[in-house]
Amino acid sequence: MIVVDRNKCPHDHRCPLMDICPEEAISQGDDGYPIIDYTLCIECGICIKRCPLRAIKQLN
Numbered sequence: 663m664i665v666v667d668r669n670k671c672p673h674d675h676r677c678p679l680m681d682i683c684p685e686e687a688i689s690q691g692d693d694g695y696p697i698i699d700y701t702l703c704i705e706c707g708i709c710i711k712r713c714p715l716r717a718i719k720q721l722n
């Protein structure tokens with residue numbers, strides 16, 4: 663499962679991963695944190711590699 667590490671995400675900017683996710687599984691909530699739609703996410707791992715703050719991680 664792909665999750666947002668809230669200790670690392672500053673949630674103060676438009677999340678660039680919304681444009682990177684090939685499945686359009688990432689949106690952004692009113693609080694600025696990214697939201698992952700698990701009905702769309704295929705766990706490709708692209709967002710993990712591309713988040714500049716390393717705020718996305720995979721839990722097994």
Ligand code: SF4
Nearest residue numbers: 683703704706707709
């Ligand atoms: S793992 Fe892939 S499909 Fe899932 S949210 Fe990240 S970029 Fe999108």
